[in-house]
Amino acid sequence: MPVMDTRATSAMLYLDGVHVSFDGFHAINNLSLALEPGEMRAIIGPNGAGKTTMMDIITGKTKPDEGTVLFDGTVDLTRLDETRIAELGIGRKFQKPTVFESQTVYDNLLLALNVDHSVKGTLFWRGSKAESERIDKVLETIRLTDARNRLAGSLSHGQKQWLEIGMLLAQDPKVLLVDEPVAGMTDVETHLTAELLKQINKNHTIMVVEHDMTFVRELGVKVTCLHEGTVLAEGTIDQVSSNERVVEVYLGR
Amino acid sequence: MTPHILTRSLDRAATTFILVVAALGVLIPLSNLLLPQGSLFQVPTYLVALWGKYVCYAILALSIDLIWGYCGILSLGHGAFFALGGYAMGMYLMRQIGSRGVYGNPILPDFMVFLNWDKLPWYWYGFDHFAFAALMVFLVPGLLAFCFGWLAFRSRVTGVYLSIITQAMTYALLLAFFRNDFGFGGNNGLTDFKDILGFNVQAEGTRAALFFLSCVALLIAFFICRAIVTSKLGKVLIAVRDAESRTRFLGYRVESYKLFVFTLSACMAGVAGALYVPQVGIINPSEFAPGNSIEAVIWVAVGGRGTLVGAALGAVVVNYAKTFFTSGPLAPYWLFMLGALFILVTLLLPKGIVGTYNSWRETRRSAAAAADEASAAREDGVAAPKMAE
Numbered sequence: 001m002p003v004m005d006t007r008a009t010s011a012m013l014y015l016d017g018v019h020v021s022f023d024g025f026h027a028i029n030n031l032s033l034a035l036e037p038g039e040m041r042a043i044i045g046p047n048g049a050g051k052t053t054m055m056d057i058i059t060g061k062t063k064p065d066e067g068t069v070l071f072d073g074t075v076d077l078t079r080l081d082e083t084r085i086a087e088l089g090i091g092r093k094f095q096k097p098t099v100f101e102s103q104t105v106y107d108n109l110l111l112a113l114n115v116d117h118s119v120k121g122t123l124f125w126r127g128s129k130a131e132s133e134r135i136d137k138v139l140e141t142i143r144l145t146d147a148r149n150r151l152a153g154s155l156s157h158g159q160k161q162w163l164e165i166g167m168l169l170a171q172d173p174k175v176l177l178v179d180e181p182v183a184g185m186t187d188v189e190t191h192l193t194a195e196l197l198k199q200i201n202k203n204h205t206i207m208v209v210e211h212d213m214t215f216v217r218e219l220g221v222k223v224t225c226l227h228e229g230t231v232l233a234e235g236t237i238d239q240v241s242s243n244e245r246v247v248e249v250y251l252g253r
Numbered sequence: 254m255t256p257h258i259l260t261r262s263l264d265r266a267a268t269t270f271i272l273v274v275a276a277l278g279v280l281i282p283l284s285n286l287l288l289p290q291g292s293l294f295q296v297p298t299y300l301v302a303l304w305g306k307y308v309c310y311a312i313l314a315l316s317i318d319l320i321w322g323y324c325g326i327l328s329l330g331h332g333a334f335f336a337l338g339g340y341a342m343g344m345y346l347m348r349q350i351g352s353r354g355v356y357g358n359p360i361l362p363d364f365m366v367f368l369n370w371d372k373l374p375w376y377w378y379g380f381d382h383f384a385f386a387a388l389m390v391f392l393v394p395g396l397l398a399f400c401f402g403w404l405a406f407r408s409r410v411t412g413v414y415l416s417i418i419t420q421a422m423t424y425a426l427l428l429a430f431f432r433n434d435f436g437f438g439g440n441n442g443l444t445d446f447k448d449i450l451g452f453n454v455q456a457e458g459t460r461a462a463l464f465f466l467s468c469v470a471l472l473i474a475f476f477i478c479r480a481i482v483t484s485k486l487g488k489v490l491i492a493v494r495d496a497e498s499r500t501r502f503l504g505y506r507v508e509s510y511k512l513f514v515f516t517l518s519a520c521m522a523g524v525a526g527a528l529y530v531p532q533v534g535i536i537n538p539s540e541f542a543p544g545n546s547i548e549a550v551i552w553v554a555v556g557g558r559g560t561l562v563g564a565a566l567g568a569v570v571v572n573y574a575k576t577f578f579t580s581g582p583l584a585p586y587w588l589f590m591l592g593a594l595f596i597l598v599t600l601l602l603p604k605g606i607v608g609t610y611n612s613w614r615e616t617r618r619s620a621a622a623a624a625d626e627a628s629a630a631r632e633d634g635v636a637a638p639k640m641a642e
Contacts (some may be wrong), residue, residue, distance in 0.1 A: 122485040
């Protein structure tokens with residue numbers, strides 16, 4: 001397929017004709033999507049549109065029934081497991097903030113650093129100055145420097161969301177998949193999160209799934225609207241939100 | 254910048270634990286051997302053997318706490334690894350009997366003569382050498398745990414499903430070891446031991462030495478566990494326990510971590526069993542009983558899961574209670590009491606003895622800190638401005 005080859009080489013993340021069904025329910029239906037290197041893309045769509053399933057497919061948690069999923073134009077993600085895909089450089093923030101609650105903020109970031117993740121490597125690990133400087137930098141970016149020694153479980157909801165974004169930063173992946181980063185945040189926190197993502201986007205490719213339209217508007221990036229597992233509309237936020245079908249899907253028919 | 258692996262692993266509870274175990278390990282044997290019998294401070298030999306048993310149980314409890322308390326793997330079949338280590342030691346002790354057995358056969362243990370076997374089965378070869386037997390004490394439980402874990406963890410069997418198949422594993426071994434033709438003495442197991450390394454197993458000196466060695470083994474096991482849980486690997490284990498898939502998405506191969514601690518833990522349980530057998534003088538298939546493994550998990554829960562010291566303490570406390578109750582008129586009710594203990598601990602002390610003590614100290618310390626701050630503020634004559642979070 002020559003068409004695929006030319007497009008696939010330039011895209012950081014490339015999905016083509018992906019299908020997934022769970023017990024006859026078509027969660028993802030002929031989904032095609034391409035993310036250019038350095039791009040930030042917002043994914044919107046009503047509940048059950050397949051946003052989280054799409055992230056599950058990209059990160060190896062769910063195997064598609066058919067279709068192509070390529071990373072960096074060459075790597076077939078459908079053949080790899082979660083650990084391998086994470087090692088390749090795809091990081092993920094979950095919908096529900098999942099941090100290691102019984103460990104400190106600092107340790108959460110330490111665990112996320114993209115250093116030797118083997119059993120031997122961690123058993124004989126000795127901290128280095130470079131590592132702690134990297135963690136300090138991340139702490140500053142996510143505004144949690146003062147909370148570094150607090151248990152992650154004691155953070156507020158918004159702080160947990162940031163910590164998880166910070167863990168993505170420490171992981172330093174090529175692509176960040178961010179699932180509903182501002183769910184449950186105050187307006188101020190939402191604004192700060194948009195700033196944070198824009199800052200991260202300077203040297204990372206990002207895919208953000210979000211319901212909050214103010215937030216998506218603030219990001220000011222290309223928007224893809226999913227519905228019933230397929231792309232319904234794509235374009236700027238104004239184009240997408242004025243699209244008749246999108247309005248129909250969101251408001252009910 | 255990070256402290257050395259040995260010093261890092263010592264906090265106050267750990268230091269206290271090490272000192273207590275070391276003191277008991279030296280003083281109990283000395284008092285037993287040096288003081289005249291009947292003197293107030295002389296520890297009678299039967300108590301040395303009894304406490305030796307507790308120490309072995311403490312090692313087993315540590316091995317369970319390492320995987321359950323820190324990595325969330327609830328094995329309800331750890332008694333199997335303990336028993337396998339015990340059988341490896343028992344086989345060595347059987348071969349040491351030589352021609353002193355009832356049938357006087359220099360090679361074959363009595364039960365084989367009784368079954369009319371004419372030669373030693375191949376899997377008994379080598380057990381006349383202590384070094385070989387000692388190696389098997391690690392290798393057999395370790396290998397079983399490795400194969401079991403490799404299959405289970407790769408297929409992502411977790412939680413209650415894993416617990417159930419560990420029960421099935423120990424039950425299957427129980428049935429196998431009950432069979433006479435399996436070649437391990439069937440129902441009766443291995444017993445009537447005479448010598449260990451040339452010393453009479455019944456002798457006071459040998460019992461004292463075995464007690465001392467059990468304490469040494471407990472300390473080594475404790476050191477290994479502490480070194481692991483205070484390393485970065487320990488942080489990964491806790492991460493796996495608390496949010497397994499998150500850990501996977503960070504790029505950790507979770508199954509390798511589980512396999513590593515599970516295998517190590519099985520080896521530790523095997524050593525515990527090997528030290529246990531010469532002190533109690535028998536190993537039989539009942540050690541594989543699923544109930545034994547569950548009881549060992551209860552020790553850890555009572556002492557405090559994820560504290561190491563608590564696991565060892567729980568093993569001693571529960572077994573002391575067991576000895577106390579089962580030797581009195583309350584004996585028939587022991588299992589009810591054990592059940593009640595488990596329910597009460599789960600309801601009232603969910604963190605176990607040590608865990609509850611730790612959090613009590615934590616709250617007291619923070620209360621004291623708050624009181625200090627308040628009084629300091631009063632002395633300054635101004636209220637300290639509250640920092641907004």
